[in-house]
Amino acid sequence: MSILDWSVLFGTLLVISVYGIYKTYGQTNMERYLKGDNDNWWTIGVSIMATQASAITFLSTPGQAYSDGMRFIQFYFGLPMAMIVLSAFFIPIYYRLKVYTAYEFLESRFDLKTRTLAAFLFLIQRGLAAGITIYAPAIILSTLLNWNLTFTNIFIGFGVIIYTATGGTKAVAITHKQQMAVMMGGMILAGILVIQMLPVKFTDALHVAGKMDRLNLVNFEFNLSDRYNFWSGMTGALFLFLSYFGTDQSQVQRYLSGKSLKQSRMGLMMNGFLKVPMQFVILFIGVMVFVFYQFYQPPVFFNQVQVEKLKQSEYWVDYQQLEEAYQNKFEEKNQEIYALLDAVKADDQAEVATLKEKLREGSAEQEEIRKQVKELIAKNDPQGETNDTDYVFMRFVMDYLPKGIIGLLFAVIFSAAMSSTSSELNALASTTTVDIYRRSLYQKGNSKHYLQSSKWFTVLWGVFAILFATYATLFENLIQAVNLLGSLFYGTILGIFLVGFFMKWVRGHAVFYAALISEAIILLIHFNNGGELMGIPINIGYLWYNVIGSILVMAVAAIIQLGMLGKAPRDA
Amino acid sequence: MKNNNDRAFWNKIYWWQMLVLGILVFLFHLLTQTFA
Numbered sequence: 001m002s003i004l005d006w007s008v009l010f011g012t013l014l015v016i017s018v019y020g021i022y023k024t025y026g027q028t029n030m031e032r033y034l035k036g037d038n039d040n041w042w043t044i045g046v047s048i049m050a051t052q053a054s055a056i057t058f059l060s061t062p063g064q065a066y067s068d069g070m071r072f073i074q075f076y077f078g079l080p081m082a083m084i085v086l087s088a089f090f091i092p093i094y095y096r097l098k099v100y101t102a103y104e105f106l107e108s109r110f111d112l113k114t115r116t117l118a119a120f121l122f123l124i125q126r127g128l129a130a131g132i133t134i135y136a137p138a139i140i141l142s143t144l145l146n147w148n149l150t151f152t153n154i155f156i157g158f159g160v161i162i163y164t165a166t167g168g169t170k171a172v173a174i175t176h177k178q179q180m181a182v183m184m185g186g187m188i189l190a191g192i193l194v195i196q197m198l199p200v201k202f203t204d205a206l207h208v209a210g211k212m213d214r215l216n217l218v219n220f221e222f223n224l225s226d227r228y229n230f231w232s233g234m235t236g237a238l239f240l241f242l243s244y245f246g247t248d249q250s251q252v253q254r255y256l257s258g259k260s261l262k263q264s265r266m267g268l269m270m271n272g273f274l275k276v277p278m279q280f281v282i283l284f285i286g287v288m289v290f291v292f293y294q295f296y297q298p299p300v301f302f303n304q305v306q307v308e309k310l311k312q313s314e315y316w317v318d319y320q321q322l323e324e325a326y327q328n329k330f331e332e333k334n335q336e337i338y339a340l341l342d343a344v345k346a347d348d349q350a351e352v353a354t355l356k357e358k359l360r361e362g363s364a365e366q367e368e369i370r371k372q373v374k375e376l377i378a379k380n381d382p383q384g385e386t387n388d389t390d391y392v393f394m395r396f397v398m399d400y401l402p403k404g405i406i407g408l409l410f411a412v413i414f415s416a417a418m419s420s421t422s423s424e425l426n427a428l429a430s431t432t433t434v435d436i437y438r439r440s441l442y443q444k445g446n447s448k449h450y451l452q453s454s455k456w457f458t459v460l461w462g463v464f465a466i467l468f469a470t471y472a473t474l475f476e477n478l479i480q481a482v483n484l485l486g487s488l489f490y491g492t493i494l495g496i497f498l499v500g501f502f503m504k505w506v507r508g509h510a511v512f513y514a515a516l517i518s519e520a521i522i523l524l525i526h527f528n529n530g531g532e533l534m535g536i537p538i539n540i541g542y543l544w545y546n547v548i549g550s551i552l553v554m555a556v557a558a559i560i561q562l563g564m565l566g567k568a569p570r571d572a
Numbered sequence: 573m574k575n576n577n578d579r580a581f582w583n584k585i586y587w588w589q590m591l592v593l594g595i596l597v598f599l600f601h602l603l604t605q606t607f608a
Binding site: 073077080081083087088206207209210211215217218265272273276277280 | 589
């Protein structure tokens with residue numbers, strides 16, 4: 001990277017952090033610290049989107065489009081519907097009860113133990129996830145920038161801790177606007193540049209992408225084992241988004257900062273309107289990078305550090321042979337692509353079909369070569385990462401985009417990491433203070449005391465996240481577990497809230513035990529997934545855990561409540 | 573009265589939300605089919 005790139009990167013991040021601190025320094029009002037500053041709808045909308053957009057969104061999504069096409073977009077089809085349900089049923093109740101956190105609602109509706117259970121599940125899951133939000137991009141960024149991993153973790157976390165602790169929810173909202181501007185500006189610029197760099201016309205690029213199965217946006221076939229299709233997006237993802245946006249404090253806190261109920265609802269609607277197009281743009285950039293690499297030789301393996309390691313090893317000769325074979329295949333395919341474009345122009349369908357098949361075979365052969373390269377990498381470095389999807393986009397940026405823009409694209413990734421982390425720390429601190437500390441541990445403090453404790457809890461959770469990120473490499477299995485944790489708990493938490501909103505006759509005891517039983521069943525299903533449970537074969541995608549968990553809580557709570565009353569309740 | 577107006581306003585927004593999603597899905601479907 002050039003000096004210009006470093007200046008753009010450091011300058012952008014420094015300006016955002018300092019501005020956040022400067023605008024919110026000297027916060028003395030607890031209400032404002034936890035609930036923000038009467039935000040208008042577009043501030044809320046931007047804040048919701050910036051919270052969800054993590055660094056992995058920008059690192060993985062284009063890479064995923066590169067290797068698998070755009071079908072991931074279907075995952076987001078459930079989001080607008082989730083926004084409608086939240087706007088119609090969830091937010092009015094949160095507003096009426098004037099809550100700081102989503103879990104406060106559970107005490108007024110059920111009892112203290114249900115509130116504490118939900119708050120605890122959130123703290124465990126989100127606390128560990130905050131570590132992953134830093135760790136996951138840090139491991140990729142430290143490789144790309146040749147930085148020390150611990151330093152990268154601190155670099156991401158330090159500024160966030162300072163401004164989030166100083167200014168609370170207001171600082172998070174203010175910095176989100178700038179971070180979102182950097183993210184969108186950077187990505188759109190990258191998209192324009194890659195399209196301009198293509199040696200063929202835009203419509204030809206679309207033909208190349210489409211004929212090579214990268215424009216596979218919608219699939220209406222129903223298939224439970226297929227992770228992304230229209231139906232799984234509209235159902236499984238709907239439950240996931242309901243849980244994430246409706247019960248995860250890191251999101252709830254964003255829209256509770258609204259000036260009024262109307263502004264909060266509009267903020268959610270903005271997210272509903274813009275999310276699918278935004279994901280489309282990110283995936284489309286990945287597809288254009290794919291088309292670009294049909295005309296310019298791509299690296300066999302996108303993580304350069306692993307290739308450098310091979311260079312030093314006994315496998316270097318083997319690698320070079322594979323690389324040569326890969327290059328030959330690329331040149332062969334390149335000829336076929338030009339022939340394909342001619343056939344499209346001549347409207348020769350038979351020739352198009354033949355060439356499509358040839359290209360498919362060529363890609364499969366290239367994939368086979370890549371598989372052999374990955375085997376060499378694994379032999380050379382058994383701990384080495386053999387999945388290079390997350391490196392595709394930034395490797396392209398570093399190799400082909402002009403000076404200055406490279407720095408900007410790194411700023412995009414760092415901004416995304418910081419925007420998600422700030423919401424998480426803000427929410428963790430609020431929940432710890434409001435639902436645990438002030439409610440159950442120390443009730444005699446004044447507003448100033450709880451303001452100070454919120455600030456300290458922000459710092460504590462931040463330090464915990466950085467430490468977790470730093471030592472996460474030691475516990476590979478733990479990371480996978482944390483990634484799963486969301487799916488394991490979300491269904492149950494959503495179930496508790498759905499009972500709260502829609503099953504007015506069910507009381508605290510019933511829902512509490514229903515939640516524990518459902519969670520146990522979900523864990524049982526999870527640990528037997530892919531095998532058998534009581535003779536029944538189980539093979540369920542994680543997305544469905546959300547649906548099963550919520551429905552289980554509602555059903556079991558109803559049964560317990562009916563059992564406790566001995567008959568159908570009179571006050572239903 | 574205000575409540576009814578309010579409800580009508582939001583129902584309209586929700587319909588728009590679903591309509592926009594429907595249009596997007598249709599356009600995506602078209603894109604998938606045209607270049608496949």
